């Protein structure tokens with residue numbers, strides 16, 4: 001019982017953060033308490049506002065507190081290009097490459113062993129989005145993993161009859177990695193080097 | 200403007216945490232929003248409770264929301280041993296070695312170039328604590344840095360006339376490091392190998 005209850009609760013709560021173990025959580029708690037209480041209170045407010053207020057964009061399904069996310073609400077984007085990704089984090093990674101089309105965010109990737117089929121990851125909503133839009137090219141930017149490749153192949157197959165160009169980001173992205181960990185330059189090249197998916 | 204305002208505020212607020220850069224903050228925000236909103240809300244509450252409620256122990260000056268910290272409130276500790284450290288984090292590190300005496304927490308170390316003399320770091324309060332206690336040994340566990348050594352030497356000098364044994368933790372702790380980063384075994388050995396400070 002070295003820590004008083006409020007400090008122990010704070011340390012325990014900090015451990016929900018990815019990559020934060022016991023020692024890091026202790027340092028974080030102590031540093032805020034000793035040196036930056038106003039920062040700690042600001043973080044508390046920001047957490048509550050975001051956890052309570054953020055939902056999903058009705059158009060692309062990324063995370064946002066508004067009906068439309070900034071990417072969907074922007075009138076100056078290319079409405080003929082649709083980029084499909086696995087998670088909201090990937091939207092931000094792709095956007096930083098300078099891509100200025102539209103997005104659709106799947107709920108992860110196909111994973112038959114976990115019972116995650118096309119419906120579970122949002123393929124029907126993707127088809128709706130494509131049917132209600134004027135896209136001439138769909139760029140599949142799922143993760144360069146086995147599951148991401150399988151998901152990409154599946155999307156290419158179901159979109160093939162529609163006369164839209166379906167492309168996959170080039171394998172400049174390292175195989176087996178996760179898209180949002182890739183550096184910006186690699187991802188920019190991967191977009192430039194995209195090619196049609198061979199069926 | 201890739202992120203909506205509530206998400207951007209959360210990412211910015213997370214960056215006050217030590218060791219958390221832009222990419223880590225993004226991943227933390229996204230992971231909480233996508234997978235653990237109840238954890239995010241729990242962290243928000245824990246932060247607010249701790250930032251508003253935690254003060255300093257009136258006895259040893261470590262962080263606690265109560266008048267006395269768990270170490271000072273514990274009746275089963277050795278009242279003849281006092282361990283002096285630089286920060287509340289060090290109390291918890293030392294306690295994990297199995298030390299069961301009492302503590303006093305300085306406000307850091309002497310740093311004449313920054314204008315931090317004995318009063319600024321709490322030396323008068325340390326003397327009060329010693330005068331009101333029954334200590335026969337004071338273990339100086341300031342950081343094994345140049346400043347921590349100088350602070351230790353200063354404390355030894357002012358306590359010398361009082362007939363109390365003044366000891367310094369052994370240099371099993373690596374020079375130039377910070378006490379709370381030292382592994383438990385090293386710190387345990389450093390306590391066992393403590394020796395009187397030569398003046």
Ligand SMILES: [Zn+2]
Nearest residue numbers: 057060069072
């Ligand atoms: Zn959107």
Ligand SMILES: [Zn+2]
Nearest residue numbers: 256259268271
């Ligand atoms: Zn205390």
